[in-house]
Amino acid sequence: MSRTRLHRKSSTATSARSTKRCEDIMTNERPTPPGVTEAGLDEALHAFAEAIGAEKVTTDPEVLAEFQDPYQVPGTAENLASAVVSPRSTEDVQAIVRLANEHRIPLWPIGRGKNNGYGGAAPQVRGTVMLSFKEMNQVLEINEELGYAMVEPGVSWIDLHAAIKEGGHDLVASIVDVGWGGVVSNTLDHGLTYMPYSIDQASHCGFEVVLPDGDLIRTGNGAMDDNPTWPLYKRGLGPTSTEMFMQSNFGIVTKMGYWLMPKPEVYMPLWLKLWDDSQLPAVIDALRELMLAGVIDMRPQLSNTLIMASMLTTRAEWYDGPGQMPDEIIQKIAEEMQLGRWMMRFALYGDEAVVDHNYARLRARFLEIPTVEIIGAKYGADEWETLPNPHEQIMIGVPNIDLYKMASWSGGEEGGHVDFSPVIPLTSRHAAEAQKLMEEMCAEVGIDYLGGLLPINARSTTFINVIPFDTKNAEQVDNAYAAAKKMVARAGKMGYGEYRAHLSFMDLAADQFGFNDHAQRRFNERIKDTLDPNGIIAPGKSGIWGSRLREEGFPKQ
Numbered sequence: 001m002s003r004t005r006l007h008r009k010s011s012t013a014t015s016a017r018s019t020k021r022c023e024d025i026m027t028n029e030r031p032t033p034p035g036v037t038e039a040g041l042d043e044a045l046h047a048f049a050e051a052i053g054a055e056k057v058t059t060d061p062e063v064l065a066e067f068q069d070p071y072q073v074p075g076t077a078e079n080l081a082s083a084v085v086s087p088r089s090t091e092d093v094q095a096i097v098r099l100a101n102e103h104r105i106p107l108w109p110i111g112r113g114k115n116n117g118y119g120g121a122a123p124q125v126r127g128t129v130m131l132s133f134k135e136m137n138q139v140l141e142i143n144e145e146l147g148y149a150m151v152e153p154g155v156s157w158i159d160l161h162a163a164i165k166e167g168g169h170d171l172v173a174s175i176v177d178v179g180w181g182g183v184v185s186n187t188l189d190h191g192l193t194y195m196p197y198s199i200d201q202a203s204h205c206g207f208e209v210v211l212p213d214g215d216l217i218r219t220g221n222g223a224m225d226d227n228p229t230w231p232l233y234k235r236g237l238g239p240t241s242t243e244m245f246m247q248s249n250f251g252i253v254t255k256m257g258y259w260l261m262p263k264p265e266v267y268m269p270l271w272l273k274l275w276d277d278s279q280l281p282a283v284i285d286a287l288r289e290l291m292l293a294g295v296i297d298m299r300p301q302l303s304n305t306l307i308m309a310s311m312l313t314t315r316a317e318w319y320d321g322p323g324q325m326p327d328e329i330i331q332k333i334a335e336e337m338q339l340g341r342w343m344m345r346f347a348l349y350g351d352e353a354v355v356d357h358n359y360a361r362l363r364a365r366f367l368e369i370p371t372v373e374i375i376g377a378k379y380g381a382d383e384w385e386t387l388p389n390p391h392e393q394i395m396i397g398v399p400n401i402d403l404y405k406m407a408s409w410s411g412g413e414e415g416g417h418v419d420f421s422p423v424i425p426l427t428s429r430h431a432a433e434a435q436k437l438m439e440e441m442c443a444e445v446g447i448d449y450l451g452g453l454l455p456i457n458a459r460s461t462t463f464i465n466v467i468p469f470d471t472k473n474a475e476q477v478d479n480a481y482a483a484a485k486k487m488v489a490r491a492g493k494m495g496y497g498e499y500r501a502h503l504s505f506m507d508l509a510a511d512q513f514g515f516n517d518h519a520q521r522r523f524n525e526r527i528k529d530t531l532d533p534n535g536i537i538a539p540g541k542s543g544i545w546g547s548r549l550r551e552e553g554f555p556k557q
Contacts, residue, residue: 031080033106033127034552041082041127044103048085048129051095056086056135066113067130069120069503071407071416073474079122079503081108084130090210090254096131097252098214100536104548107131108538109252111153111185114178116407117419117466118189119503124540125549131252133182139163140255144171147260148205148231153184153253157399164260171260172397174198179399184256188246189500192454192462194299194395196349197259200457206231208255209245212532219245231257247500248524249538250531261397263381264349268359269392270376272366273340277304280342280435281428282369284453284461287344288426290365291458295358298395300346302453305334307466308343310409310450311402315468323446340373347395352378409450411470417450418480418504420487421464422496426455434463437491442467445483462499481505488512501542507555510543525550 032041049057058064059082067081085107087093100107106123109131113121123130137154142163149160157179164171174195176186186193187204197203207219217223219242222230234242245251274283283302290296306325309318319329334341348355355378366372379387379396387393390402408415424430435451442449442465450466467484469476485505488498492512501509513520524544528535535546545554 031082031127033082033104033129034125034549034554036104036127040103041105044099044105044129045083047099047103048083048096051099052085052087052092056088056092057083058086059083064130067110067121067123067132069122070116071120071418071469071471071477073471073477076474077122078126079119079124080126081123081130082127084132086132086135088135090208090216093131093210093252093254094214094216097210097212097536100129101213101534104534105129105536106539107252107536109133109153111182111188112156112180114181115185115189117417117502118500122503124503124506124538125554128539133184136254142167142169142171142260143231144169146232147171147262149173149258149260150206150231151183151256151258153182153256155183156180157183159183160258161397161399169260170263172263173258173260174203175394175397175399177394177403178401180401183258184253187256187258188253190247191500192299192456194301194347195261195397196297197261198299199297203259204242204256205234205259206255206257207242207245207253209251209253211251212534212537217241217251231259244527247542249541249544250527252537261349264351266348266350266352266355266378266380267384267396268348268355268376268378269387269389269395270346270348270359270362270374272344272346273338273373273375274342274344274369275334275340275371275373277341279369279371281432283342283344283366283372284426284431285428286365286369287455288458290362291426291455293361295361296346296348298347298349299455300344302342302344304342304449304451305330305339306409306448307406307450307452308339309333309337310406310466310468312337312405314412314415315409315448316412324443325448345391345395347392406466410448410468410476411472414471415468416471416477417466417468418484418502419464419466420484420491420502421462421499422491423456423460423499424463424496426459426461431461431463433494434491434496437494438463438465438487441483441487441490445479447480447483456499463496506540507543 032038045057063084064081068077085096106125106128108123108128110121111133133154136152138152141150157175160173160183174193174197176193206222209217220236221227221233223236319325348358363374384396384398390400393400424434438451439449452464453461455461467480469480488505488508497512498509528544529547532546535548539549
């Protein structure tokens with residue numbers, strides 16, 4: 001068996017691209033929250049500074065520039081923040097929330113602000129005050145005996161990995177593709193990671209939450225003083241409230257338990273290449289069978305040729321013509337970079353005998369499908385940190401930022417993308433239907449089709465469409481966002497709803513959940529109006545608006 005060696009080309013993409021547009025702040029009229037005057041905003045900011053310290057409150061344009069969608073045409077930002085407050089403790093957060101209620105100032109909590117492709121760090125409502133957790137970035141505890149960490153909302157995947165490593169813990173964390181993101185914020189937005197505890201987003205356990213009135217609760221068994229099972233047992237006595245605070249605006253999470261996995265004896269990253277695009281449904285059926293049987297116990301990632309290529313190269317290196325990239329060029333990329341027409345990265349973990357057994361089983365099943373190849377190699381813990389392939393590092397919990405290069409597919413350093421990611425059943429029929437929808441809609445508007453699947457569990461999967469554009473080209477950007485919105489509506493009619501939504505079509509995505517005259521939305525609004533009558537916390541998140549802003553005409557059409 002040999003390791004997959006992708007032909008990596010150098011990338012100069014860095015986190016600086018999300019902070020370069022302070023001109024948007026400096027050239028726009030000062031943003032203020034709905035129903036709040038400039039004088040009222042200044043009064044509120046003064047109150048924040050008095051309560052938590054002036055050094056934790058800023059209206060500096062260079063700082064505010066970080067809290068935008070990085071994938072916009074420069075100078076066109078509308079979802080602008082008015083200020084940033086940076087708490088350093090739960091008590092700071094409580095003080096901020098209480099004052100925000102008094103002054104009717106909306107707050108938008110941000111962990112690391114790296115939700116790129118879904119709106120980045122931008123707020124939903126113009127004039128919102130950003131609640132940045134970059135200063136609350138402590139790994140509070142790592143318990144090796146029970147396998148968990150307790151983290152603050154500013155902790156990145158890189159931070160968590162460093163704390164595990166520095167403590168000499170025999171543990172690994174399931175992480176995301178780009179390590180600079182936030183552990184808490186990614187979890188709260190149903191973000192996907194890859195190791196065994198990632199299935200059904202199973203890693204989180206126990207939240208500490210500041211409610212919209214400034215009160216403080218702990219979910220599950222954290223509701224009991226000094227209960228040692230708070231980060232160990234996901235429920236408690238009575239209704240389980242933890243999930244209420246995921247993809248919602250019902251409170252602000254200030255601590256979270258996160259389960260860690262003991263280091264396996266053997267880690268075996270694997271690659272499946274599929275050379276016949278029409279055989280993708282057959283691969284999906286085989287994958288579901290193997291996941292249901294427990295042979296594959298992690299989250300695979302399936303990517304078509306162009307998604308894989310976007311992590312290694314740029315469109316312009318292969319084709320600079322208008323419209324959609326021709327299929328013969330895609331085939332050339334597939335062959336020259338040895339990517340296949342679809343590629344699946346996945347892995348096995350555990351005792352070597354078990355890994356060998358499961359490898360034999362999955363190899364036998366997948367190789368029943370024409371044009372499938374499987375390659376991989378086994379590694380011990382002393383090799384993980386130095387694996388040359390960033391994908392293979394990620395699947396064993398070693399964070400990096402190499403895969404951020406995919407944002408540069410169109411436009412290079414000024415490239416961007418908007419993502420549409422509905423959830424579908426993990427079956428060949430639904431995979432074929434979703435693939436047909438994505439391909440047709442991309443072809444209709446002349447956009448490259450960058451498609452992928454990330455199974456949520458053995459029974460369902462996201463079907464991701466990454467829609468790329470050059471942010472310098474306003475027509476391309478408008479075309480991409482318009483295409484994404486059409487996809488949301490058309491997929492909704494097929495019964496496929498978003499697993500997370502971009503700010504610009506969050507309300508449209510919520511509209512697709514229309515059972516019983518949008519009963520779920522009405523239910524969410526009743527909770528919102530009860531917990532947060534002033535609509536202070538993250539107005540508009542997941543299409544949930546408080547009564548105050550609904551009465552003022554939100555969401556805007």
